[in-house]
Amino acid sequence: MKGKICLLNEEGLRIDGRKLDQLRPIKIEVGVLKNADGSAYIEQGKNKIMVAVYGPRELHPRHQALPDRAVLRCRYHMAPFSVPERKSPAPSRREVELSKVIRQALEPALFLEMFPRTSIDVFIEVLQADGGTRCASITAAAVALADAGIPMRDLVAAVAVGKIEGKIALDLNHLEDQYGEADIPVAMMPGLDQITLLQADGLITLDELKEALKLAKNGIMQIYKLQKEALKSKYLESGEELG
Amino acid sequence: MKGKICLLNEEGLRIDGRKLDQLRPIKIEVGVLKNADGSAYIEQGKNKIMVAVYGPRELHPRHQALPDRAVLRCRYHMAPFSVPERKSPAPSRREVELSKVIRQALEPALFLEMFPRTSIDVFIEVLQADGGTRCASITAAAVALADAGIPMRDLVAAVAVGKIEGKIALDLNHLEDQYGEADIPVAMMPGLDQITLLQADGLITLDELKEALKLAKNGIMQIYKLQKEALKSKYLESGEELG
């Protein structure tokens, strides 16, 4: 499937007109769901993702509770209508894997030991998917966790970098993911310079990996700023101040 | 599918020879199963349905028990051989919905608060289906509950009314259900004049709904009498008196 369509034009611009190191337009809204303890909605390109956080709350069934810390649970799910071909609503193997890696990308940011015997639940519903949904989900989930008032070491921000037409590019969209040579989702706690998620498929050299990680960090710092602005604007709106 | 076959002849008689306001032949037997705390078998036209009631009994798993009342559970199931095309034995979405509405049709008649921490289980097995099985199931289940000695505000009796060839008709059979214009299952506590189940599909005007409900009540009063006779004959047989 790789390389069948032209992903970079003669001026070095991508199919959606971006430069190699440019993010897609990102919109983050905070507190969009009334029931959830925290929530966020993100649009990144054509991705549209809703995230709700519940907790810390009593965990059911109780025997799964841990005496010394909270259990972080995470459910990444794609709505059947989110992709060109209708997806079965039952969780796919891909969704099971992504739920796990997203959980492990968020967990380093939380002080789970502060809330023994409880659970913190992160529910992610991908309403429309266009490449990079796991990263956009992490970005939104971190904001929703903050919105829920859960203490965090740092936010977690994420973006996928990749290789298209031999070049390292930031924030792949679906076509670039599908026809490009490599896809590398990365999540970081940007303030702490720590990587909490890293995956790759496709072929890359070690030098390319290094370059990709640097470019990812660059994009993540921009997203980090957007996260903080989104949180700030909610609390300013509601007349409260950020702590 | 509607209206493809002639459901009323020139004399206003239905395909099985009945008048519009006439029930199918109904036979109710009480106490037919030895293990169950209460049981009933009903034939209504070609419908053949077996109902067993167990309880009040200790509820497993225990965490589902309620401290202040019994839990009523209901399972409506169709045997694979009950219909012309073999049905998969796994519960269909239809069976899940009907189990719920049947439970809610029976629940108003029970004093669940008398039996905290227990369950009352109603198991319905449709051995042969010919239209109106949910209503016949409710009729039989109420008798089985009484047979189990469970105190009741009133029996619950049920019948489907519908619209065929533009006319409101009582107790639709399978062909009338399939080719008629509307199907309206109704359950009542006849002595209390209260409706405990009401559903409809097809198109009806408000006036037709009113007419249908009156006709349903008429049929239900007849069924109510059959229920009481069935219970009486069992207890006369066994030398006991009805309380």
Add this chain to the structure above:
Amino acid sequence: MKGKICLLNEEGLRIDGRKLDQLRPIKIEVGVLKNADGSAYIEQGKNKIMVAVYGPRELHPRHQALPDRAVLRCRYHMAPFSVPERKSPAPSRREVELSKVIRQALEPALFLEMFPRTSIDVFIEVLQADGGTRCASITAAAVALADAGIPMRDLVAAVAVGKIEGKIALDLNHLEDQYGEADIPVAMMPGLDQITLLQADGLITLDELKEALKLAKNGIMQIYKLQKEALKSKYLESGEELG
């Protein structure tokens, strides 16, 4: 399907060259898995089966534990690549039944009342199947139970006898099982002369059944010897003595 290929040649030898009363080559290894409390690997003809025993150990979920004895649990599973046509990894109805009869073949040999509230778990993985896997599984499972140090009344040894070309034959292979006239798996506690598993399909007379059971016992005594040798050689190797 029966009788389509010639299972006995003119000299009375079987398709793999064996005589009617001859076992396939059998190899039993003890203690092959480090994690298991006991384990055994058996090759019988082309059958290759791995068995692990865990326990007695605390049983989860706890409400399944019994106050007066251990629960014996058994899982017979065939790897998808163990048979010519790939098998789905989900347990088939056949595997569910065999797990039950294998458990009931082993249970008479155990003093379950010695280990209340615990479970003893027998996990059987058929890596390659060539007829008679349930019997070879029982043979290996008994050795694995002994390897786990679980006290036993006797070992359990098993073999399938059957009817091919009208003759009773010992230890059917897959082709004989498929094209023969009957298949009769038998398990015994050989030292106690007690039958713990018996099944049959195909057609046999009562006289043939008697003959088959005698032939089975003959084979089982040989297998019993191999089981004891396997256990002995492990403990001699490791410098320990058999109790």
Add this chain to the structure above:
Amino acid sequence: MAKSEEIIPVIKKRTIEALLEKGTRIDGRKLDEYREISVKFNVIEKAEGSAIVNIGNTMVIAGVKCVLGMPFSDTPDEGVLIVNTELIPLASPTFEPGPPGEDDIEIARVVDRGLRSTKAVDLRKLCIIQGRRVWALYIDIYALNHDGNLMDASGLAAYCALLCAKISKVSTENESIKILEEKEPLPVQHQAIPVTFAKIGDKIVVDPCYEEELIMDARLTLSFNEEGQICAIQKGGRGVFTLDEIMYCAELGRKISQDIAESIKRQLENIQ
């Protein structure tokens, strides 16, 4: 916190009932007053049609996808309509992950019944090759925030997603089907608008909010077509209705369904 759902009612029940006696409700509405409905059409570009419906704080999204499939053997010349609802845990602390349970299934089946009875979509126009190939129309409904009356929100979201759906044209030649670039509107011909009532004690309110649902005795949903005919009824809950109560709901529901239809129409025109 999981207990809160059971404790609140005991306290709130009296408040709510006392207010109802005075002719008003916990959120200030009158007994026969529906919350404001807002619809966002075509929010999901990758779906053939989609809509987010808000009824007060209740939020539901529905998406329509078209898939080539086989007709049912008893309707060889009709397309297929499949409605699926998931009450995902994102929408409420009381929802749990897992396959659809009886509540999810009930909503899907009542929505399905309304659309089917009113013949909302002309399914014959979705037939491509008789007996062989038809469009299967999947309507997937996801609750996003549950503040009561998910039944109406789901039904409206499904209906609105159909209203704005566009489906690819196809050409058939020698039994081979070619899906064309050009799209045309789904053949939506009739309306199905559900209106749900809750009975609390002997009072009946329309469009119950979450707190009212917690303490309601019974529920009644009626769905109406554009001529005011009923196309689906579903009674729910442990309580009972009298014939008069049902006719009251039917009369009132018919009126409200017209207001809702009007409001949807207006909102749809705004985007076109």
Add this chain to the structure above:
Amino acid sequence: MAKSEEIIPVIKKRTIEALLEKGTRIDGRKLDEYREISVKFNVIEKAEGSAIVNIGNTMVIAGVKCVLGMPFSDTPDEGVLIVNTELIPLASPTFEPGPPGEDDIEIARVVDRGLRSTKAVDLRKLCIIQGRRVWALYIDIYALNHDGNLMDASGLAAYCALLCAKISKVSTENESIKILEEKEPLPVQHQAIPVTFAKIGDKIVVDPCYEEELIMDARLTLSFNEEGQICAIQKGGRGVFTLDEIMYCAELGRKISQDIAESIKRQLENIQ
């Protein structure tokens, strides 16, 4: 109440054992005495064949349905036989709802083995177009009341449902299959009658009732064809048998299977 199943045995065990020592059983039968069997044929008109079998208070219904399907690739010229058993909670307080567990599956597979080994149905006559289209015969077995020996009741119900089953004739022309109005009897050619024994201590009883099953050490089922040949064996339970005990059961079972066959034949003739 759920505990009762465990408490009764401790008390009853001694009573039952003491009676067995005296040569009698808790329900008054002799050790080698089968309960009365009654069969109602063709109780389900919508099934191709059906039967309700009572063995004492144990009651089981079986229905046969024919479905057009594909043959298995290794038997392209044979119809397909599928046996399914469900121990539904209607039949006993000890049964729970849910998909078939190991007990349901064991019964279905033993019934299936008996029918298959004896070639009860001539499956080649169910082939319509070789390698392409055959009748698939579903036998669905539902327990209605469990008072012991569901194995025999299930096997008999399945066999009786086959005995009275009628299947539509078909005509094939140019690979297209037409199902005709006319029906003919299923080609049932051989018999499979299971007889089950329970071992309690060192005693062996035939046709155990529920209370005997609760305390039995082991179970042995043998199924017989009309010539007294064995067509299936299944040992169950935690206990053991000696070779002599097995041969005792086989001899006695063969005799009893003939009585049962006789009784079924009589009851079938009565309805024809």
Add this chain to the structure above:
Amino acid sequence: MAKSEEIIPVIKKRTIEALLEKGTRIDGRKLDEYREISVKFNVIEKAEGSAIVNIGNTMVIAGVKCVLGMPFSDTPDEGVLIVNTELIPLASPTFEPGPPGEDDIEIARVVDRGLRSTKAVDLRKLCIIQGRRVWALYIDIYALNHDGNLMDASGLAAYCALLCAKISKVSTENESIKILEEKEPLPVQHQAIPVTFAKIGDKIVVDPCYEEELIMDARLTLSFNEEGQICAIQKGGRGVFTLDEIMYCAELGRKISQDIAESIKRQLENIQ
């Protein structure tokens, strides 16, 4: 006993950490030292290819089966590759029976990604009739003993099973496919060798054993082709990595992957 998994770490954690400070590990290895790998090829004659891989006491078996199937609609000229992993309870007291969970699925998907990215198998050569009929290649991976690093053991077992697999030749004539007796090697063209690291505190070790995995903070798997290019990465665990740590693992992993490739090649030659 079930608790032991949680208790051991608390005690062993300090021991392991203290040893790491001194540059050694609980099993005596150096931090960058891989355990010995031994491979048994073609252990399952009935599979098209198979291998048992031991990494120390960790033991995994993989089998390859070829099945005739349909291509995916977006790759009509390619065969299909399906990787399935089961962490069966035979392999570890911590594994439970049941369908694959997130850990099983993660392993399968990472192995799959490595093989797919490197184009280990030339899938176009598995196409039989374009758009209609291809070989589907099932790789089933079963853990037999879990002493840490199941990711690498699974990836190696899958790769080795492919390496020695032989597939039937087919002839096609007029759309009908005939499977021939003759077999030929699978078209394996590239390598995917995973190397896994564990981070414990601020130390990084390669090829963690079970006890190290219990206390590790994070895990990093990199898979390499024969040219030292990365074909898959997967970070696991609750901890974090710095960019430098990742590049350290990448450099070291590339070197180790070459040693492993060498070792596999040698062992494969020995049997040929």
